[in-house]
Amino acid sequence: MNTKTIGIVVGSLRKESFNKKVAHFLTTVAPQNLTFQTIEIGDLPLYNQDFDEEGSPESYIRLRKEIKALDAILFVTPEYNRSVPGVLKNALDAASRPYGQNxxxxxxxxxxxxxxxxxxxxxxxHHLRQSLAYLDMPTMPQPEMYLGDIANNLDEQGNFKDPKTIEFLTSFMDAFANWINKF
Structure with missing residues (x-):
């Protein structure tokens, strides 16, 4: 089986982020042929088109290089005001520019x-999926993954309590592995 390196982009910066815990848990139920690399996005200055002409910050150069080296991306995000957090949208913008170098x-x-x-x-x-479509990222259509009431679904170690949820998350990661292999 061919090993694939998956970048994990978490849209939450909080130290005790539920999203970080979920991202970590997903790596524990993923198929063995998937390896994971967390992509840091909290150090990126806000995107400014002047960077495209004057030179990009080192964090942009690092991000773009890391993204290009990956086989696929797993986004784990909270919702802020019915959309994606600004830090995540900024990362999408920073790595998609300059124009023509997405x-x-x-x-x-x-x-x-x-x-x-x-x-x-x-x-x-759904807002994230809209941006990913524009960025030409084939995004797994099914199964969709929405995890609500997260504070009551994780134990102190960041593991899911309900066996049916664990089974669903495992099947999600299996489906993602199959999705990646199509490309």
Whole structure:
């Protein structure tokens, strides 16, 4: 089986982020042929088109290089005001520029939205999918992954309590592995 390196982009910067815990948990239920690399996005200055002409910050250069080296991307994001967090949108913009040098292009992707509420980050999930379509990232259509009421679904170690949820997350990661292999 061919090993694939998956970049994990987490849209939350908080130290005790539920999204970081979910991202980590997903790596534990993924097929053995997937390896994971967390992509840091918290150090990126806000995108400014002047960078394209005057020279990009080192963090942009690092991000673009890391993205280009990956086989696929797993996005794990909270929802802020019915959309994606600014830090995540900024990372998408920074690695897609300058025009014609989109580092995301062609990278298969999957989206997981995580929320403390019952709507489960539906708005963020779909806004992110809209951006990924424009960036030419084939995004896994099914199964969709919305994780609501997350504060009550994880134990202190960041593991899911419900066996059916664990089974669903495992099948999601299996489907993602199959999706990646199509590309």
């Amino acid at each position: 580092a995301w292009q062609g990278k298969p992707a999957a989206v997981v939205s995580v929320s403390i509420g019952n709507i489960s980050g539906f708005g963020a999930n």
